[in-house]
Amino acid sequence: MSYIIADHLVKNYGDGEATVTAVNGMSFEIDAGEFVGIMGESGSGKSTLLGLMGAMNAPTAGRLVVDDIDVYALNPDQRADFRREFLGFVFQRFHLVPYLTVIENVMLPLAVVKAGRKQKRAMAAGALAQVGLAGKADRLPNQISGGESERVAVARAIVNEPPVLLADEPTGNLDTKTSREIMELLQRLNEDGMTIAMVTHSRDCAAYAERILRVRDGKLLEFRLGGEIEWKKRNATADKFRSVCRARQAAFSLDR
Amino acid sequence: MTLGAISIRNLLRRRGKAAFVLTGLVIGVATAAGIISFVDSMTADINTKLEKYGANILIVPRTENLSLNYGGLSLGGVSFEMQEIQEAELQRLSTIKNAKNVAAMGPLMLGVIEIRGRRVLLAGVDFEAAGILKPWWRLQGDMPGKKGVVIGPEAARQLGLKISDSLTAKGHELEVSAVLAPTGSQDDQLIFTHLATAQAIFNKPGRVSMAEVAALCKDCPIEEMVAQISEVLPGARVMAIQQVVKSRMETLAQFKKFSFGLSGVILLIGSLVVLVTMMGSVRERTDEIGIFRAIGFRKRHVMRIVFTEAALVSGLAGILGYFLGLGAAQLALQFFAVNAPVVRFSPILGVGAFGTALALGLTASAYPAFMASRMDPNEALRAL
Numbered sequence: 001m002s003y004i005i006a007d008h009l010v011k012n013y014g015d016g017e018a019t020v021t022a023v024n025g026m027s028f029e030i031d032a033g034e035f036v037g038i039m040g041e042s043g044s045g046k047s048t049l050l051g052l053m054g055a056m057n058a059p060t061a062g063r064l065v066v067d068d069i070d071v072y073a074l075n076p077d078q079r080a081d082f083r084r085e086f087l088g089f090v091f092q093r094f095h096l097v098p099y100l101t102v103i104e105n106v107m108l109p110l111a112v113v114k115a116g117r118k119q120k121r122a123m124a125a126g127a128l129a130q131v132g133l134a135g136k137a138d139r140l141p142n143q144i145s146g147g148e149s150e151r152v153a154v155a156r157a158i159v160n161e162p163p164v165l166l167a168d169e170p171t172g173n174l175d176t177k178t179s180r181e182i183m184e185l186l187q188r189l190n191e192d193g194m195t196i197a198m199v200t201h202s203r204d205c206a207a208y209a210e211r212i213l214r215v216r217d218g219k220l221l222e223f224r225l226g227g228e229i230e231w232k233k234r235n236a237t238a239d240k241f242r243s244v245c246r247a248r249q250a251a252f253s254l255d256r
Numbered sequence: 257m258t259l260g261a262i263s264i265r266n267l268l269r270r271r272g273k274a275a276f277v278l279t280g281l282v283i284g285v286a287t288a289a290g291i292i293s294f295v296d297s298m299t300a301d302i303n304t305k306l307e308k309y310g311a312n313i314l315i316v317p318r319t320e321n322l323s324l325n326y327g328g329l330s331l332g333g334v335s336f337e338m339q340e341i342q343e344a345e346l347q348r349l350s351t352i353k354n355a356k357n358v359a360a361m362g363p364l365m366l367g368v369i370e371i372r373g374r375r376v377l378l379a380g381v382d383f384e385a386a387g388i389l390k391p392w393w394r395l396q397g398d399m400p401g402k403k404g405v406v407i408g409p410e411a412a413r414q415l416g417l418k419i420s421d422s423l424t425a426k427g428h429e430l431e432v433s434a435v436l437a438p439t440g441s442q443d444d445q446l447i448f449t450h451l452a453t454a455q456a457i458f459n460k461p462g463r464v465s466m467a468e469v470a471a472l473c474k475d476c477p478i479e480e481m482v483a484q485i486s487e488v489l490p491g492a493r494v495m496a497i498q499q500v501v502k503s504r505m506e507t508l509a510q511f512k513k514f515s516f517g518l519s520g521v522i523l524l525i526g527s528l529v530v531l532v533t534m535m536g537s538v539r540e541r542t543d544e545i546g547i548f549r550a551i552g553f554r555k556r557h558v559m560r561i562v563f564t565e566a567a568l569v570s571g572l573a574g575i576l577g578y579f580l581g582l583g584a585a586q587l588a589l590q591f592f593a594v595n596a597p598v599v600r601f602s603p604i605l606g607v608g609a610f611g612t613a614l615a616l617g618l619t620a621s622a623y624p625a626f627m628a629s630r631m632d633p634n635e636a637l638r639a640l
Contacts, residue, residue, distance in 0.1 A: 056550055057634040077554045084552020095547045099269030100262075107257035109551045120257060156551070 003032040003195055004053065004164070009062035011048050011218075022048040023059070024218035030197060032163075035190040037209030038199045045218040046199045047168055053197060054087055054166050055079045066164065084109060088157030092169035094149040096141040096156075103128060103137035106155045113160070127155040131185055147178035154185060158194070165189060167198040171205055183208045259557060263564035270537065277533045277569050278576075281613055284526025285577025286584060288519035289609045293585035293599050295515050299508050311362070311389050311468030311497060313482060317341055318493045340463040341492050343451075348488040349469070354481055357472045360388035363464040365454040369425040369447075371415050378425060378447050380454020389468050390443070397434025402450060404433035410444040428457050523616060526573075530620035534566060538628045549633035562625035563618060570617025574610035581609070 011023040022045045030036050040046045051057035052064060055071045064071045066086060074082060096105045106124040128134050131151040136144055150170060157165055171179035183205050190196050200206055214221045267274045317340055349361055365380035383399065397419045400406055407417055412435050421432045438444055455461050471481045478496045486494040548558055586599045
């Protein structure tokens with residue numbers, strides 16, 4: 001079952017002679033529950049592609065369909081709602097809000113959700129527990145390590161239980177040991193049914209992916225299987241994933 | 257976590273910037289509230305004093321020939337062979353409906369005498385009533401007795417007279433008891449004596465040339481007072497000193513206009529401070545706003561965060577500015593008013609100060625909020 005379908009995506013910056021084509025007609029599909037790595041040299045268009053997949057960056061041409069929703073046919077407010085309900089983002093530089101505590105950072109996606117304070121706090125605490133930071137809820141971002149910051153970023157990305165996680169170089173600023181911990185965390189989330197698309201430079205991190213999309217000069221060169229990780233039983237994962245998506249679709253449709 | 261909580265936490269985190277914006281608006285609101293309170297209190301105080309001290313109604317004989325200009329009294333060459341007012345008739349003032357509004361009534365007997373070869377105006381007055389009618393008088397010397405006079409400074413200079421000097425007016429020996437401190441009015445050129453003394457000098461016992469009345473007009477329009485007095489004195493012409501009243505009120509109105517204009521300018525500067533600071537704050541928070549948009553905040557959510565911050569600071573500025581303005585007005589009144597009145601706490605002005613500060617803060621934040629909401633999340637996150 002193809003969950004994310006990219007159809008001849010193009011993204012240009014600038015105009016006239018100064019036009020730069022960052023993404024040049026990429027087409028691919030990602031199945032529900034897949035863990036896909038996106039690799040390429042600097043400037044190849046990886047992050048731009050992730051931005052397109054994240055409904056943050058309208059393409060110059062092409063379509064992006066996620067769970068049968070034509071993402072760029074939505075208006076900006078609907079795309080914001082879509083991001084909130086369907087997507088979780090993990091950034092290389094964490095991008096934690098410095099004046100909010102760890103748990104408040106995790107609760108950020110819930111700030112515009114209609115739920116009680118206690119419920120929101122419980123959801124955030126659950127996400128923190130999932131990433132192994134239950135005891136650091138009241139610390140400020142400048143009081144935790146880089147690895148812990150990345151975990152907080154992951155917790156923030158999953159607090160709303162989105163079906164898709166997009167990660168842009170999640171281990172880019174981390175040491176080897178911490179990188180492995182983060183990747184194992186992402187692997188566990190994937191095993192729980194989350195579809196993950198991850199941009200990475202690291203072959204070690206790419207080894208956790210089932211498939212690799214290799215990008216060069218804005219074009220998709222190839223995709224191949226990942227490395228040593230045993231391929232999990234995908235059917236059960238896909239079924240669990242489908243039920244989550246149905247619930248999301250229902251909630252999302254009400255807001256449109 | 258709510259949008260409001262994000263706004264509050266940001267303000268607490270960036271206390272310096274919040275304090276800067278707060279200070280700018282507080283100064284603006286305090287200046288406006290202070291000036292308005294000051295002007296209102298001064299106006300009320302001046303009105304009370306104007307009405308209480310100083311004549312605002314004139315009673316003159318009903319005659320076509322006598323032309324009186326109260327702003328510059330000149331009777332030179334005018335014949336006094338006219339029907340004066342009987343002093344006893346003036347007592348009827350106590351029978352009018354608004355008698356309680358009459359603060360003082362001062363009869364005058366006016367005439368020309370010759371001193372050392374020069375013609376000068378002699379005014380017979382009730383010195384007790386003069387204390388209310390002319391509270392600005394300051395005497396250098398003693399209160400005159402029956403044969404004493406108070407001489408205006410200009411008259412004293414021109415006639416070469418000083419305290420204890422003697423003078424003769426139509427065969428009556430008089431002595432200078434006091435010299436009037438300069439008033440800047442016609443009084444500087446006159447010689448004042450007791451009413452009875454003047455009546456004797458001019459051989460007009462029981463008669464007066466005119467009378468000045470100080471009426472308290474707070475609860476009763478002056479026109480009504482004039483009508484009531486005219487009714488009991490049919491033989492006299494009663495008129496409000498319109499020019500005096502009008503010019504005094506015009507002066508106050510001019511000052512009020514000026515103060516409102518000045519307040520407006522200062523408030524505008526305050527709102528510019530808000531605009532510039534909020535724009536800087538939005539630019540500093542590019543990363544944060546990018547995150548908000550990336551995780552699913554709509555544009556209006558981002559705008560709400562900015563507006564909430566502006567509203568919190570502006571609202572507080574309105575409240576603090578109002579009370580600071582009241583305090584400043586009270587302090588200023590100590591310097592500008594004798595027996596400084598107490599500045600009244602005005603709920604309407606308080607609400608107005610709060611509302612104005614809020615409106616200015618929100619208006620000044622509109623552009624920064626709009627700019628923040630339009631930030632491309634992708635570009636914002638790549639900006640670092």
